[in-house]
Amino acid sequence: MDQRFQNLLATAQDKCDGNGLRLTQKRKQVLNILIEASSPLSAYEIKDLYAKQHNENIKPMTIYRALEFLVEANLVHKLNLNNKYIGCARAKCCEHHGYSQFLICVRCGNVEETNVDPVIYEHLVQQAQAYQCEIVMPHLEVACICVRCK
Amino acid sequence: MDQRFQNLLATAQDKCDGNGLRLTQKRKQVLNILIEASSPLSAYEIKDLYAKQHNENIKPMTIYRALEFLVEANLVHKLNLNNKYIGCARAKCCEHHGYSQFLICVRCGNVEETNVDPVIYEHLVQQAQAYQCEIVMPHLEVACICVRCK
DNA sequence: CACGCATTGTTACAGTATAACATAACACAA
DNA sequence: TTGTGTTATGTTATACTGTAACAATGCGTG
Incomplete structure (x- = not known):
């Protein structure tokens, strides 16, 4: 292994x-x-x-x-x-880290995992506040087409 | 009706x-x-x-x-x-509009629909570019707890 | 050891979605 | 209008995804 x-x-x-x-x-x-x-x-x-x-x-x-x-x-x-x-x-999956974000290729299913950009996170939190919502957000999923499928 | x-x-x-x-x-x-x-x-x-x-x-x-x-x-x-x-x-659902974003309450299932903040969109696109991905993103789903369920 | 709790086993079933092929409705040209 | 190709709908069967409910087993701690 x-x-x-x-x-x-x-x-x-x-x-x-x-x-x-x-x-x-x-x-x-x-x-x-x-x-x-x-x-x-x-x-x-x-x-x-x-x-x-x-x-x-x-x-x-x-x-x-x-x-x-x-x-x-x-x-x-x-x-x-x-x-x-x-x-x-x-790499540090086992320590505490920010929220995950996934770029998911809708053609081949390949996935890239990154952290949710802090700027994005802040904007989401602010938007949620407008509705008095508390964000739970396990992660963010973004549909895309990867480099090999373009 | x-x-x-x-x-x-x-x-x-x-x-x-x-x-x-x-x-x-x-x-x-x-x-x-x-x-x-x-x-x-x-x-x-x-x-x-x-x-x-x-x-x-x-x-x-x-x-x-x-x-x-x-x-x-x-x-x-x-x-x-x-x-x-x-x-x-x-209201303008039938004209062209930006991408949709949903605040979904994980307790009661209630949903608030908004537009994806342009700042968020720009950040997503930039991140995607780092992987040479083209964003398709029909919408963004954000798990949260709504005001009534808190 | 005994007790309580978390884990796993087992059966059955609920819920979500699509394949494949047949038929009907429609748009448009001859 | 009639034919023709295309799009939409009907129909049956089945694949895929996920959970309820209860039994049995394993594990830690007093």
């Missing part, structure tokens, strides 16, 4: 240990699949990959539970634009 | 006529349901409302087709955050 993946997993483990979260084997296996994948995966794609890698059938419920935990722990993001899940790719 | 709804429908009709789009009866009925609704609706909620209003069973496929047309025509937006559809609420 790639060294970089190992590091991500190890830091994820540390983060959970430090926060009283239990990164169990199942959850780690699901996270691992997402980290190794080069693109976002649907829950059922994860299911299939899991079955292939571990030679063991796994039920959707189990996948969704692991995903729920990982999203909660901010180790995985759910992309609503295409109902797929992506491992947090940023 | 509310005068304001009538106006929205009429302008929608005009816009389509002017652009060679056919706002057929089915499509107009679906649009009407969305405009009358005070909150976003799922495709199957539309289906049920349609059945009730017109005393006629309607198949999901038909709803989805109408929605596809209406979204394409920018008369309706699909909120990916909760898989619901909302009629474009802005």
Whole structure:
């Protein structure tokens, strides 16, 4: 397994240990699949990959539970634009960081993850205040066409 | 029927006529349901409302087709955050306008529609350029908690 | 060990969306 | 007006996405 993946997993483990979260084997296996994948995966794609890698059938419920935990722990993001899940790719994914922003290619599904620009964040907060709304914003999704698909 | 709804429908009709789009009866009925609704609706909620209003069973496929047309025509937006559809609420919805932005309450589902702030838009475009991405961005969805749910 | 709580297993089902092919309505030219 | 191609709708079946409900197991702590 790639060294970089190992590091991500190890830091994820540390983060959970430090926060009283239990990164169990199942959850780690699901996270691992997402980290190794080069693109976002649907829950059922994860299911299939899991079955292939571990030679063991796994039920959707189990996948969704692991995903729920990982999203909660901010180790995985759910992309609503295409109902797929992506491992947090940023080097410091396991420390606190700003909100995530995704450039999602509507043709090939490729995704670039960045931080939400502070200027953007401030504007959003201000707009929300006009409606007395409190921003929760797990992340921002922006549809685009990537360089390879243009 | 509310005068304001009538106006929205009429302008929608005009816009389509002017652009060679056919706002057929089915499509107009679906649009009407969305405009009358005070909150976003799922495709199957539309289906049920349609059945009730017109005393006629309607198949999901038909709803989805109408929605596809209406979204394409920018008369309706699909909120990916909760898989619901909302009629474009802005007074000038039938003229060209900027990109839409939605403040979606994650508790009650209530939605406020505004324009994407030009400053935000510029920042997004610039960020995208760093990845040589071309922004398509039908709209921006921001999760929040509305004033009533705080 | 016993207790309480979090995790996982299992079954069933609800909700969301599209493929594929048939038929009908419409626009427009011959 | 009649033919012709195109767009819209009807119909059936099915794929994909996600959750409810309850049982069993594992884990930490007094």
